[in-house]
Every structure is written in C-alpha cells, then in structure tokens.
Amino acid sequence: MNLQGLSIVILGAPTPDAAxxxxxxxxxxxxxxxxxxxxxxxxxxxxxxxxxxxxxxxxMINGSEVxxxxxxxxxxxxxxxxxxxxxxxxxxxxARILFPKEMLS
Numbered sequence: 001m002n003l004q005g006l007s008i009v010i011l012g013a014p015t016p017d018a019a020x021x022x023x024x025x026x027x028x029x030x031x032x033x034x035x036x037x038x039x040x041x042x043x044x045x046x047x048x049x050x051x052x053x054x055x056x057x058x059x060m061i062n063g064s065e066v067x068x069x070x071x072x073x074x075x076x077x078x079x080x081x082x083x084x085x086x087x088x089x090x091x092x093x094x095a096r097i098l099f100p101k102e103m104l105s
Contacts, residue, residue: 009053011060012043023074032074039065041073 006029014020015035022033030048034041034056041060046053056073059066066073 007046007048007050009046009050009057011041011045011053011057015042018042021071021074023071034070034073036066036070039067039070041066041070 012035015037018035018037020033020035022031024031025048028048032046032049033044035043040063041056043060044056046056052073058064
C-alpha cells in the first residue's frame, strides 16, 4: 500500500503472546517490525522500505519455522530472503530474446 508516497505493508495483526522485534532508521523513514511466536513469523509491519515483504508473507502464511537470528529479516534489501526459500520454491529468472524470422535468415 502506498499512503501519500509512503510505502506500507501490514502482515497480520499484533498477537498478544508474540515477541516483537523491530528495526528503524528514522532519518531514512524506515521502520520494520515482526511478531514472532516460537520460531514462526505471525505478523509484522514494514514502513518506508518494503523489500522482502513477499517472502515474509510467504513464511507467515505457510507457518514456516525460522532458524537463527530472526533480526536478520528486518534489514531492508537483504539477500537472506532468497536463501531461506527451499530450492523447489525459488524462481529462476531467465530471459530469452526472440527475433522475427526474417532477421535470422
């Protein structure tokens, strides 16, 4: 969602028994928080920089357990998101250039 130029993503609602971890860079207008129960992401909010929102949502709705330091998910534009996906879920991006037949002869 974009609210008057400010990007915002809300992942679920705050859960009373969840731990809250947060990261902010006030000068850059970035605030990120996650709600964690056990080793699972159960909600969160991303304001300013919403990079990684898709994977966080994927992990949350699938009830995936997160190993290691959960705070690493709060750092914007982190490559950790891609590495966490099982190889069967990773999209391989490939480009194919198509030329008209007359250009190939």
